[in-house]
Amino acid sequence: MANEIRLVEAIRQALDEEMGRDDSVLVYGEDVGVSGGVFRATKELRDEHPDRVYDAPLAEAAILGLGVGLGATGFRPVAEIQFASFVYQGFHQLQQHAARLRSRTRGTLGVPMTIRMPYGGGIRALELHSESFEAGYAHLPGLKTVVPSNPADAKGLLTSAVRDPDPVVFLEPTSRYRASRESVPEGEHTVPLGEANVVREGEDVTVVAWGAMLAEALSAVDDGDLDADAEVVDLRTVSPMDSKTILNSVRKTGRCVVVHEAPRTAGLAAEIIARINDDALYYLEAPVERVTGYDVPFPLFAREEAYRPDAERIRRGIERALSR
Amino acid sequence: MTRERVAEFSVEYVQALDESGEVDSAEAPDLDDEELLELYRLMRLSRRMDERAVALQRRGELGTYAPGVGQEAAQVGSATALAPEEWMVPSFREGAAFLARGAPIHRILWYAMGMEEGAEVAGPNFPPSIPVGSQALHAAGIGWGKEIAGEEEAALVYFGDGATSEGDVYEAMNVAGALDAHVVFVCQNNQWAISTPRESQTRAETIAQKAVAAGIEGVQVDGNDVLGTRAVTRDALESARQGDPVLIEALTYRRSMHTTSDDPRVYRTEEEETGWDARDPIVRFEQYLEAESILDEERAADIAEDIEALIADEIDRAKEGQKRVVPAEMFDYVFAEPTPELRRQKAEFEREEGDGEVATPEEGMSGEERAGGGEVSGRGE
């Protein structure tokens, strides 16, 4: 059985089903209860699970720190940070505690917390509501970082995240929340963390993307002007990274373009290219291209289209990779 | 064993102008008719700007906008007590305070149109702070600088009731007290932080008492009373200028939505909203001014007409500026001196995208034009 729903509804469905399955799952965050969250991802969840959905005071350090305490002592907290850019108000709790409690207690205590955060541009939002910081989370050992690009994966990955014994940062691309209705399996549906997905097979060039950039990558490769058979890989989990799927694809095509919305310098493309250099260098027929945001603070929305990679820019990146 | 009381605290509530328009002259500031009319004009101007901005947003001409409807007295009363050369550090709902500081409307609109041009500050004003509560520390920093420099000036910072749950706000009050920083903290307690009511935010009975833990003075004022707010802020500034910071809790009510993306009907009742009709800051002040024969119908109509004309002009000006946005300018202000990599990225951008779809750099706005009309005036007491 499958139903056609949007990404934001898939998230709600995953939370609802996991709360139904496991009494220890607890949902909380700013405005998630009565109003159902600013994006309505937790809409009416409290009606169904009245004792397990809470409006938290406006304090991100508290939201994350509470999760460490709850998680280490028997709950499965699913905390929402209203917008990813406000995680910094509590970042020390992620970096200094959530990500390392297991290591420093030699496995005695763990933090099975999921931190949901809307992120990314494309919705004409206010300042500091559009940043992409996945590389920052990936730089914290002990933290897993997941980015769904479509409704079915959103449900499957979030379910896996909630069940995971370790802290998982779950980044929700705001521009995809209501972008399309797609078929999502009803009932039990999991997508394993740490596995990339080849969403389109091809022979000439590999395009690696995730989150909101996946749709742009797909429209770039489906563009009639592009004279190439491209393979598209949806990374899905940015950390731990599924290098194997990327490497296998690059070994086949010999060319690669990595796309991300985050700034270029020290972005995840750099890590992906390093892994290709380590393990597939001699398969490459051209240097790996990257199509990314620029090294500027994410602009207010009058300039955001200029900042964000789109299908056009990605197509040019693919053409560069093909022409060298 | 000993058990004794080692400290006791209380919080005062101040009101000068009550809900029926009566003034307690012991609490009211000493202002002449022109000054009173200016407070009135600023509140009306702010209300009208918010109404027009929300309408523009609904037509897709602005992005998300946070109206300050209902909070005009809290902002105008406090911002006009600050001397023009002293620093104002706003949150994101301070339209009225910006107007009181002389900021031009078109710049406020530019910010809501997603243009950095709107956040170019003129005079001693910080741009809006979107991360809740984080700006309180900047004001503490400014105020500490005044103490170090031995200057009798203070900074004034705005934040909401929700913000007082953030660690930064407590840290700011605490360091300000410890360092004798010249700063006045103004919490506009408008009863709601998006959908979260004040009672779910903290168990503390008042926000003002949050000053107690930091060792600074806290006071509550009727934030819908422009005269009381002005007087309390005047006193707080006098104290802050000598190194004694103060937290003011202005009790008010956000009469419209949190932002244009919010729907308050999901979390509060119409009875609650209409219950504040009689306490509206503008209605109350108007009653007073009329009773004192400072304002009559004709004068009120003239003021309204001037406001309409000004806003219409400013909207035109904002739209003109919007047509001249140069996208490649996003590279220009990252550092004082662009790095080689940024220069390379800008060149790549211009080669691939052109410098902008709508304008060439020559046609773009000059700094002077951008700052135009930005003469900042404020009035001290």
Ligand SMILES: Cc1ncc(C[n+]2csc(CCOP(=O)(O)OP(=O)(O)O)c2C)c(N)n1
């Ligand atoms: C650090 C941070 N967390 C969350 C948000 C999202 N957010 C914006 S406004 C707001 C509520 C603010 O309430 P309050 O401080 O009472 O000010 P008000 O909006 O009522 O003026 C929230 C949660 C934010 N901007 N910054």
